[in-house]
Each structure stands twice: as structure tokens, then as C-alpha cells.
Amino acid sequence: MKQHLYLLFFIINFQIVSAQVFTQETIQNNGDNDKRLNLVILSEGYQSTEFAKFKTDAITYTNTIFSTPPFSEYANFFNVHIIYVPSAESGADHPGTGSTYYETNFPIPTTDVDTYFNATFDSFDLHYLLFYEIDENYANNTELKINSVLTDNFPTYDQALILVNSPYYGGSGGEFPMASTDPAGQQVAIHEIGHSFFNLKDEYYPGDIHVGEAINMSAESNITAVKWKNWIGTNAIDVHLNGTTSAGEKWYKPANGSCKMEVLSQSFCSVCKEGMIEKFHDLISPLEKYSPNNTTVNNPEFPINFDLTLIKPNPNTLESSWILNGNAFASNVDGVTIVEPDLNTGINTLTTVIHDNTALLKIDNHETTHISTVTWTINQSTLGLETIESLSDYFKILMYPNPASDSINLKFESEATEMITVDIISVDGRKIVSKTLSNLNTSTLDISTLSSGIYLANFYSKNVLLASKKLVKE
Structure with a gap:
């Protein structure tokens, strides 16, 4: 589930950056911020008279980012916000000290301008490297300013991007990627976000x-x-x-x-x-809300509607299964209706299990599986319906290595469940071994005595199937 990144003030070289609140605006809104990933774009080298240009540039960048797979498929998972940070002068510094190859092919006039985050070409002696400061020795104080702006204006950001008002090719990665408004800058920004947000490495040799x-x-x-x-x-x-x-x-x-x-x-x-x-x-569940929700519903009447609001990829690859009292009830729908004959006298349980079945994940061998669930407990007496209680959960299930020869490691993380069970099933449907897993703990399962071949690992919570993963025994 999403982890909010609340930034704290800190002191570097005994200097404290005072709080400063700037104007901000949302340019892509897909729902509540606490249910979305929040990309925050900061202006750099834009004077206050150029803020209309900054918004236009930021929208252009946003449109390009979210037309790029897999951002395009998962655009509904994101909100985008801009913070208008004014600079005294326009552009970025270019001391003219960088390497000559790119200077020849991508010439930039030598400039020295007063900007809020001190964006500088020629950083680390590379002509096209546009960074906050000329090198690491000067960067700490500027990082403090960046952190301060985010803390004071949008502390729950997930990824920040600094957009520099310069028409020349350049950019950089790191915690706060930076890109210019050069036509190639949009692709630079996406590449650098690949580093900053996803820890992807360069596939040209980076040194x-x-x-x-x-x-x-x-x-x-x-x-x-x-x-x-x-x-x-x-x-x-x-x-x-x-x-x-x-x-x-x-x-x-x-x-x-x-x-x-x-x-x-x-x-x-x-x-x-x-x-x-x-x-x-890892950061957010596709389950945005559900009804009836976390409160107890007293004396409900038939028919009862159970509904999900999901954050869906485009095209939608979410799959759902609905289980009533241990039996399949419906699949791949956002809601079901329960009538009186569907229930037993006493306690009834309705559970929905949601996962992403996109072909962009190799589900069979992918190490981690994410599952969202909602369970409603329905109390039906001889006098009619009495109460409905609900509980949502979000599971992260890991199984590795796969294929395996001697043993596999199993782990799950959950918000509300302490134990789940994994059953290893042969291709003819026989249960070979069963093991109970505890939340946040890694368990090792010995499979050395199993014959080579393909098995299923079925993961259950309170007899509800959460996930089924193929296990290859070498």
C-alpha cells in the first residue's frame, strides 16, 4: 500500500531553510491524492511573468509521459501537480567548462543567471548534464531547498521532477530528476524518472x-x-x-x-x-473504495448490493472473483446483488479477490503477486438480516526462486491478516504439501524430494484462494 513520504526539516552546515509556500495547481486529477501516485513538477528558471508558459510546458511533459507505456496503461493511477517556484531570472547557468564533443554538437551560450535551484549545465564536467549546482560539493544546500519546497507545499509526493526553462538539450537523474524544455527533454525526463522512481539502470554502460x-x-x-x-x-x-x-x-x-x-x-x-x-x-492498491464500507450496517434489507470502485488500467486488466460461503459466486464484475435465498442462517462470508492480470507481467514466474481483497461478514438470523461488517486487505505474496531445485522461499505482507496457507498441488490435483505462513516472515519450503516437473502453489486466506502460481521443480 502507498507509503506517504513525509519530509522532515533537517540542518546542513548549521543552516535552516525557512518555510515558503508557493502557488500550486493540479493538472491531472484521477482521484484522491492518498489513493494515487503523485507526480509533482517544480518550475526552475521561470520568472513569475512566465508561469503561464511553465503550465503549458508541464502539461506537454505530462501528456508525453502518460502516452508512454507503461505509464499510458496506468495513467489512472497518477495525479500530477505543479508548483510555481519563481526565479529572479530566466534559464539556467552555463559556465562553458564542460566536455567539448557535446559543446560542438549541442552549442549553448555561456550564461550566468539567478534561478531558485541554480540549474547548471556543464555539471560534473559534462556539457549536457543539467543539474542543480555544478557538482556534488555544492548540491547539498540546493537539495535542502528542494526538500523544503516539497515539505512546505506537497509533502506526500511520490516523485518530483524539476522542469528548467531552457531550450537547450540537457538533464540529469538522481533523487530529483531535472530536464530542460528542449524537444528531447521530455524523453530525457522519462528516462531519468526511470532511474529515480524505479531504480532502473542505464542500458548503455554507465561506468x-x-x-x-x-x-x-x-x-x-x-x-x-x-x-x-x-x-x-x-x-x-x-x-x-x-x-x-x-x-x-x-x-x-x-x-x-x-x-x-x-x-x-x-x-x-x-x-x-x-x-x-x-x-x-507496491505503492497503491487498485481498490479505491467499496460499499458497504468499514462500518457495521444494522438491519439491512434485501436485496443487498455490494460494489467496488477500482482504479483500472487502460485497457482494464483487473480480474475479480467473488466467493460466497466458500463457493464461487461471480467473476470480473464490479458489484453483485445478494438476495435472501443466497444466504444461510447464521454467519455468511462474501469475499472478493482482485488482481492485475496484465500481459506486461509474467504472472507464472513473476516473483511478487499483489492481491486486494474485501470480505463482508453477513449475519442472517431467522428474523432477517442483522448486521454486515466489512474488512479490506492488500496482500503482497513472494515466491522465489522459480524454477527451484531444493527449496523455495515464501513470504507475504498484509495489512490485516496474520496467517495464510500455501498448498503445493501436483498436475493431477493432489495436495503434496501444505505450509502456514506468518505475516512479514520468510519461510523456506523443502521441495528436494519432489519429482521434477510443474506444480501449482495455491495461497489461501481463511479458505479463500488468493493466488495460484506455477512452480517449476528442476
Whole structure:
């Protein structure tokens, strides 16, 4: 579920940045902020007389971002807000000290302007690197200013982007990606958000200090063991060399020249898209609200309507199953109606289980599965309906490695459930082994004695099937 990022004031070099509130505006609104991912765009190098231009530029950037897969499919998961931060002068600094290749091909006039976040070309001696300050030594104080602006104006942001009023090619990543208004800047921003929000690595070799295990980078080259093994052979995904460190260690990537993390004009590769969608689901549930909700309903009357409001991808890939007293009742609908003959005398349980079945996730072998549930407890006596109580939950279920030879690791995280059960089922439907899992704890299941082949791992909460995942025993 979404984790709000409440920023705290902090002191660097004994300096405290005072609170300052700026005008803000929402330019993409898909629902309540606490039920959405919030992208906040800050103006830099825009004078107050240029704020209309900033809004236009920010809308252009937003439209481009959310026409890019997988943002386009999951645009409903996002709100976008802009904060009008005034600069005394327009543009960005360009001291003219950067590398000559890009200076020749992308010339920028030498300038020194007074802007709020001190956006600077030639940062780290790279002509096109547009960063807040010239290098890391000066950046701390500006990071304090950025954090202060976000704290004072939109503390629950999920990702911030600094849009610089400069027509020249440039940008940078890091915690707060920055991009210019150059026509290519929109693609630069999307690439840099790939770093900042999703921890994607460059798929051109980024240099020894920037390598490491990530969604789209690994030191593993074995196609049966690499983390994106389930995508190999699909959409040109393979194990491609990404470079060699000075120590001789080799690093690999899933795509070769066909991913936005390598070439700006390309789409994100399948592996990156999967990791991005995983992040979306890590932060928010697609269940926005439901009815009857968390309060007890006394003396209801038939028929009873049970309804869901879902945050749906486009096209909609959410699937739902409805279970009444342990029996399938409906599927892939946003609401059901219960009439008196549907219920038993006593306590009845209606549960809906919602998950995303997008083809952009390799469900069978994907390590993590996210499930939203709502359970209504309906008390039906001989005198009629007495009460309806409800409880929602959001599960994150992990199973790895897969394929496996000796053992698998199992873990789940839940907001309201302490125990679930996993059953390992053979292809002929026999239950081979069953294990109880406790919330937040990793359990190891020994499968060394099982015959090689394909099994199902079924995960249950109070006899309701949450997820069914294919397990490959080597």
C-alpha cells in the first residue's frame, strides 16, 4: 500500500531553510491524492511573468509521459501537480567548462543567471548534464531547498521532477530528476524518472560506479538463473553484455539497443515495464473504495448490493472473483446483488479477490503477486438480516526462486491478516504439501524430494484462494 513520504526539516552546515509556500495547481486529477501516485513538477528558471508558459510546458511533459507505456496503461493511477517556484531570472547557468564533443554538437551560450535551484549545465564536467549546482560539493544546500519546497507545499509526493526553462538539450537523474524544455527533454525526463522512481539502470554502460544488481542489470549471465529469465525469447529479451568494470566483473542487460534506458527514442523494454508496474502496485492498491464500507450496517434489507470502485488500467486488466460461503459466486464484475435465498442462517462470508492480470507481467514466474481483497461478514438470523461488517486487505505474496531445485522461499505482507496457507498441488490435483505462513516472515519450503516437473502453489486466506502460481521443480 502507498507509503506517504513525509519530509522532515533537517540542518546542513548549521543552516535552516525557512518555510515558503508557493502557488500550486493540479493538472491531472484521477482521484484522491492518498489513493494515487503523485507526480509533482517544480518550475526552475521561470520568472513569475512566465508561469503561464511553465503550465503549458508541464502539461506537454505530462501528456508525453502518460502516452508512454507503461505509464499510458496506468495513467489512472497518477495525479500530477505543479508548483510555481519563481526565479529572479530566466534559464539556467552555463559556465562553458564542460566536455567539448557535446559543446560542438549541442552549442549553448555561456550564461550566468539567478534561478531558485541554480540549474547548471556543464555539471560534473559534462556539457549536457543539467543539474542543480555544478557538482556534488555544492548540491547539498540546493537539495535542502528542494526538500523544503516539497515539505512546505506537497509533502506526500511520490516523485518530483524539476522542469528548467531552457531550450537547450540537457538533464540529469538522481533523487530529483531535472530536464530542460528542449524537444528531447521530455524523453530525457522519462528516462531519468526511470532511474529515480524505479531504480532502473542505464542500458548503455554507465561506468563502474553506477553498476549493480537491479531490475534490468545483473552480474548473472546464465539464462536459466538471470532475474529476467521468464522474458527471454520474448520481445527481443536475452542476456546482453552491458560492460566490464575495471576489476574485470561483467554486467548484463535484458535488451540491446531497444530500451529507453539505453536509447531515448525507444520504448521501455519488457523487463523495465514489468518492474515499473511492480512499483505501481507496491505503492497503491487498485481498490479505491467499496460499499458497504468499514462500518457495521444494522438491519439491512434485501436485496443487498455490494460494489467496488477500482482504479483500472487502460485497457482494464483487473480480474475479480467473488466467493460466497466458500463457493464461487461471480467473476470480473464490479458489484453483485445478494438476495435472501443466497444466504444461510447464521454467519455468511462474501469475499472478493482482485488482481492485475496484465500481459506486461509474467504472472507464472513473476516473483511478487499483489492481491486486494474485501470480505463482508453477513449475519442472517431467522428474523432477517442483522448486521454486515466489512474488512479490506492488500496482500503482497513472494515466491522465489522459480524454477527451484531444493527449496523455495515464501513470504507475504498484509495489512490485516496474520496467517495464510500455501498448498503445493501436483498436475493431477493432489495436495503434496501444505505450509502456514506468518505475516512479514520468510519461510523456506523443502521441495528436494519432489519429482521434477510443474506444480501449482495455491495461497489461501481463511479458505479463500488468493493466488495460484506455477512452480517449476528442476
